Amino acid sequence: MEDHLLEVTENLHLSGRTWLLKLRSPGIEVKPGQFFMVEVSENYDPMGRRAFAVGDVRGEEVLIFYDVVGRGTKLMSCWGKGKKVRAFGPLGKGLFSYEGEKHLLIGGGVGLAGLTLFGKELRRRGKRVLFVYGGRTAEQLAMIDWLREEGFDYILFTEDGSAGRKGVVTEILKDFDPSWVVSACGPKAMLRAVKRTAKETGHRAFLSLEERMACGWGVCLGCVVKTKEGKFVRVCYEGPVFPAEEVVL
Numbered sequence: 588m589e590d591h592l593l594e595v596t597e598n599l600h601l602s603g604r605t606w607l608l609k610l611r612s613p614g615i616e617v618k619p620g621q622f623f624m625v626e627v628s629e630n631y632d633p634m635g636r637r638a639f640a641v642g643d644v645r646g647e648e649v650l651i652f653y654d655v656v657g658r659g660t661k662l663m664s665c666w667g668k669g670k671k672v673r674a675f676g677p678l679g680k681g682l683f684s685y686e687g688e689k690h691l692l693i694g695g696g697v698g699l700a701g702l703t704l705f706g707k708e709l710r711r712r713g714k715r716v717l718f719v720y721g722g723r724t725a726e727q728l729a730m731i732d733w734l735r736e737e738g739f740d741y742i743l744f745t746e747d748g749s750a751g752r753k754g755v756v757t758e759i760l761k762d763f764d765p766s767w768v769v770s771a772c773g774p775k776a777m778l779r780a781v782k783r784t785a786k787e788t789g790h791r792a793f794l795s796l797e798e799r800m801a802c803g804w805g806v807c808l809g810c811v812v813k814t815k816e817g818k819f820v821r822v823c824y825e826g827p828v829f830p831a832e833e834v835v836l
């Protein structure tokens with residue numbers, strides 16, 4: 588990991604509050620599940636960097652899919668072509684499991700960006716991959732074009748029924764036998780539901796957690812979560828991916 592100075596090549600609004608940032612990043616090697624800590628302001632207002640999954644690597648470009656939720660991401664949405672951006676990483680050691688031949692990748696909203704490279708690597712290894720992509724409304728399924736462009740099989744869910752099946756992504760587990768391995772990334776409420784449902788249906792499940800982070804490399808302890816043994820692990824350093832049954836959410 589190191590601090591990279593990357594150049595914005597494109598910054599596109601997709602839909603709803605989701606944007607796609609493309610950064611020129613020659614020669615950076617990223618493993619599925621890893622993330623960057625991105626400097627959103629040079630004058631410490633707001634303070635600290637923000638964590639983003641590497642949504643894809645295409646040629647010399649790294650893609651970041653981001654939701655505008657606060658001041659940092661609002662500033663990001665104003666970046667234009669040619670802007671230089673500091674990004675520390677790639678970070679994260681605890682990554683996804685490649686065991687099993689059939690994989691359900693469950694993404695909630697922009698959380699899908701945490702699963703994209705994993706899906707590509709599974710496919711490269713000859714595994715069967717099905718994405719399950721959910722949001723409250725169709726507008727929140729802003730990464731649908733990425734799924735189509737990459738040619739993945741997918742099932743959509745929206746809570747209001749405006750796209751795909753009406754309901755929540757966890758409903759899918761009962762339709763697939765437990766030989767399918769589940770990996771999920773998204774809002775905490777969704778991850779809790781995946782954990783609970785996978786326990787009931789007997790699926791092995793892995794969760795990519797997106798706790799709030801200050802340093803991103805194990806120093807500040809701002810991102811800890813409790814394990815079932817009552818210990819604490821750092822999401823940025825020991826994670827961000829954990830077997831579902833090992834962490835308390």
Ligand SMILES: Cc1cc2nc3c(=O)[nH]c(=O)nc-3n(C[C@H](O)[C@H](O)[C@H](O)COP(=O)(O)OP(=O)(O)OC[C@H]3O[C@@H](n4cnc5c(N)ncnc54)[C@H](O)[C@@H]3O)c2cc1C
Binds near residue numbers: 637661700799
């Ligand atoms: C490993 C990791 C990977 C991530 N990948 C992505 C990604 O690919 N795309 C993306 O859009 N976001 C991702 N996030 C979340 C992203 O880091 C936050 O949305 C971002 O830091 C918000 O910055 P802000 O300054 O705009 O918001 P702030 O002003 O800091 O906060 C605005 C609001 O968002 C809430 N918030 C901020 N961070 C989080 C968080 N991590 N979880 C839940 N609520 C939060 C705050 O409580 C507040 O209500 C990731 C987080 C982690 C830890």
Ligand code: FES
Binds near residue numbers: 799803806808821822
């Ligand atoms: S964010 Fe500082 S220890 Fe994880």
